[in-house]
Amino acid sequence: MTVREAVDGVVIGLLIGFEDGRPLVVFPGNPRETARPARSLAHLSADDAGCEVALLFEDGALERPLIVGRIVEPVRPDAVPKETREIEHDGETVRITAKERIELRVGDSAIILEKDGHVTVRGRNLVSHASASNRIRGGSINLN
Template identity: 60%
Template structure:
């Protein structure tokens, strides 16, 4: 853990480890105990943030009273890969140029220009109602 201090002034970067009795637990350099300490928080925390770095201040400079003032975030970067969005009801995958799904000899390829290619050794289409095929032109075989 490092050197234990009697007073901690200024911001310390620690790590959010989870919740205990509904309150957040943190560890940080200079921690006076060999275990995580309960903290108070100015920032909203959730279980998906466990393990992330947080900025800590200390009430009355007391190392036994950590206060989470926020979490450390990386600067926004231009994403070079696909982005996945989940809201509990649906999953959306966004790619800039091409999205490809593969499993064995089967492939679904979606291009930015709107072209969709489905390849496989056997492709089946089933519908309990009308199965429509529409397009500017349709080429069979």
């Protein structure tokens, strides 16, 4: 092996698919015109084809690529559409969003919020305190 063929450090390559269960990668400096089979430290599937991968080379040899991981771009919170977010916070407010139902449970207590607007508060003892007025409002109010 000549000095020119040895690689030191990480090279970013491209996972192009699989052959006989082994990942195939292309990368800058590949002396062959075709993809090389690689070994991998990361779990990869056919869904990962086309993704960038970080490569090291066993003993520095270009013919022995080793995938150490898939490159993942960081996601800025403002780049994620608001309707797909589940938890938001700005330092003053925390908003938890769900499509169907949110449940908060501790021991025998539960607060359940449902998509249709139904709210259930359950507990062995329910206590309501207010320093000002304590109002109960609704279309109708049923006591007992």
